[in-house]
Amino acid sequence: xxxxxxxxxxxxxxxxxxxxxxxxxxxxxxxxxxxxxxxxxxxxxxxxxxxxxxxxxxxxxxxxxxxxxxxxxxxxxxxxxxxxxxxxxxxxxxxxxxxxxxxxxxxxxxxxxxxxxxxxxxxxxxxxxxxxxxxxxxxxxxxxxxxxxxxxxxxxxxxxxxxxxxxxxxxxxxxxxxxxxxxxxxxxxxxxxxxxxxxxxxxxxxxxxxxxxxxxxxxxxxxxxxxxxxxxxxxxxxxxxxxxxxxxxxxxxxxxxxxxxxxxxxxxxxxxxxxxxxxxxxxxxxxxxxxxxxxxxxxxxxxxxxxxxxxxxxxxxxxxxxxxxxxxxxxxxxxxxxxxxxxxxxxxxxxxxxxxxxxxxxxxxxxxxxxxxxxxxxxxxxxxxxxxxxxxxxxxxxxxxxxxxxxxxxxxxxxxxxx
Numbered sequence: 001x002x003x004x005x006x007x008x009x010x011x012x013x014x015x016x017x018x019x020x021x022x023x024x025x026x027x028x029x030x031x032x033x034x035x036x037x038x039x040x041x042x043x044x045x046x047x048x049x050x051x052x053x054x055x056x057x058x059x060x061x062x063x064x065x066x067x068x069x070x071x072x073x074x075x076x077x078x079x080x081x082x083x084x085x086x087x088x089x090x091x092x093x094x095x096x097x098x099x100x101x102x103x104x105x106x107x108x109x110x111x112x113x114x115x116x117x118x119x120x121x122x123x124x125x126x127x128x129x130x131x132x133x134x135x136x137x138x139x140x141x142x143x144x145x146x147x148x149x150x151x152x153x154x155x156x157x158x159x160x161x162x163x164x165x166x167x168x169x170x171x172x173x174x175x176x177x178x179x180x181x182x183x184x185x186x187x188x189x190x191x192x193x194x195x196x197x198x199x200x201x202x203x204x205x206x207x208x209x210x211x212x213x214x215x216x217x218x219x220x221x222x223x224x225x226x227x228x229x230x231x232x233x234x235x236x237x238x239x240x241x242x243x244x245x246x247x248x249x250x251x252x253x254x255x256x257x258x259x260x261x262x263x264x265x266x267x268x269x270x271x272x273x274x275x276x277x278x279x280x281x282x283x284x285x286x287x288x289x290x291x292x293x294x295x296x297x298x299x300x301x302x303x304x305x306x307x308x309x310x311x312x313x314x315x316x317x318x319x320x321x322x323x324x325x326x327x328x329x330x331x332x333x334x335x336x337x338x339x340x341x342x343x344x345x346x347x348x349x350x351x352x353x354x355x356x357x358x359x360x361x362x363x364x365x366x367x368x369x370x371x372x373x374x375x376x377x378x379x380x381x382x383x384x385x386x387x388x389x390x391x392x393x394x395x396x397x398x399x400x401x402x403x404x405x406x407x408x409x410x411x412x413x414x415x416x417x418x419x
Contacts, residue, residue, distance in 0.1 A: 029138040039179075041123045043090045044406040046259055050125035051339070052236035052363050054215035059207030059343040060184040061169025061265065061360065062192065063397060064199040066132070072142045072416075074198045080410040081194045082174075086187070087405075092119035111193065113186050120180035124187055126411045127173040127263045127399025130154055133304070133332065149253040151262055151367045152400045158380040160388055167267055167395035169202040175263070175362065177341075181208070185257030203395070205267065206358045207343025213343060220294060220302060224270050224344050224357050226392075227287050227295035229300040229304055232329075234339045246339045247370070248365050248403075256414035259403030261339075261364040264372045269360040275390045286386040288323030296325075308332075322386040327378045336374045337365040358391065367416050369397060 003118045041049050066075065096109025097292050133148035135141055138248070174191055178184040185206070192201050211223045212230030216237050223229040234241055243249065248257045275283070284291055294302035297318035298310060308319045308326055319326050341364065346357040365371040379385040402412045 034279055037057050037100045039119045039121055040091055041121050043087045044407055045406045050123035050175055050177055051121050051261055054218055055210040055341055056121050057179045057186045058181040060176040062204040064172040064175050064189045065202045066171045066199050070198050075142055078195055079412055083094050083410040085190055086124040089187050090122045111189050114183055120178040120183040122178040122183050123173040127401040129170045129399050132171045147415055147419040148253050149257050149400055155398050158376050160380050162392050162394050163396050164204045164394050170202045173399045188222045202245055205360050207251055207345050209344040211342040211344055211359055211387045212281055212340040225275055227291055230340050231294055235417050245337050248366055256418050258402050263367050263399045264363050264368055265363040266393050266396040268359045268361055269392045270393050271390045272357055284318050288325035289321045314410045320359055324385050324387040327385050333374045336371045338371055
């Protein structure tokens, strides 16, 4: 998985396929409306698509590292090319001159595996990692260190972490979500191709089966442990909650992040074989909900409120003191909540024949320091989550996702204008 789509060709050649640093080519209104009725997620807007967008079925997430010799101009050129390509792919169009209509003596501008496929609600979301602002040697490579938001503070080490640096971090990330896996993969493949010579893929992750619902129109899905996941997730129709917990507000930090959000990713491996050998009653105690209905203990409906003080006839708490839902609940974490957009994954088996599967956790928030860090500290604490016996956090990432893009702009343009 590490370096899955990396390359070394020059970005200059790619710019002819994807645009120039002087401006962003945009699919016309007629083109957008012809790209599959009801299947286009608007790319342009006040917020990036893929955050409040109702969660799609498939994910291809990739983190990129900038090449050692990359300059500020190279980075801006890359972001311009990516924006141009993204605006076309999300409307169901090829990158540049296309997969089959360009000069026959040159490599096609588009890789072609999405030819004939509808847009499938493709959304592409970009994030900037801490290393983009200051590298491991403390160098301000691109002249933007002073514009690093305080919310982009490195995540602390949590008890029980088993993080692999090869699948953690990254200077940039792109979250590609769609209802067709080929469409999602096609998008990352073409962005990686455009990046050759300026950036390469550090790691990537395929995901299936969304593990949360972000809209009241969606049912709650199940994760690889068989439980409904994300019952209490924020819903994007709740504008007040989104403004309070997800969207960066004026005055929160540097102006270029207003209207954006902060993404935390965690690759969480589930220890499937021990879990599958655990009795149902114990599984339900660990999670704190019924496996079938998703309801709290003693209740019948998934959306019945959690009563963390309720006791059974034996005087014991109905929701165990170490149950996952108790320790993750906002009342246990100073009111902290997240907008989750995670996906299940299976990456074959390891060298012992165990299923390499779990949750690629993705969450958006206004301030990771008071939201994700607060919640994860509770879950990883000494008297922490009973679920920790069955999971391992093996990958991690933190990214600042700027506000949305207007036609003619490129991703993150305000950062470079203000830095």
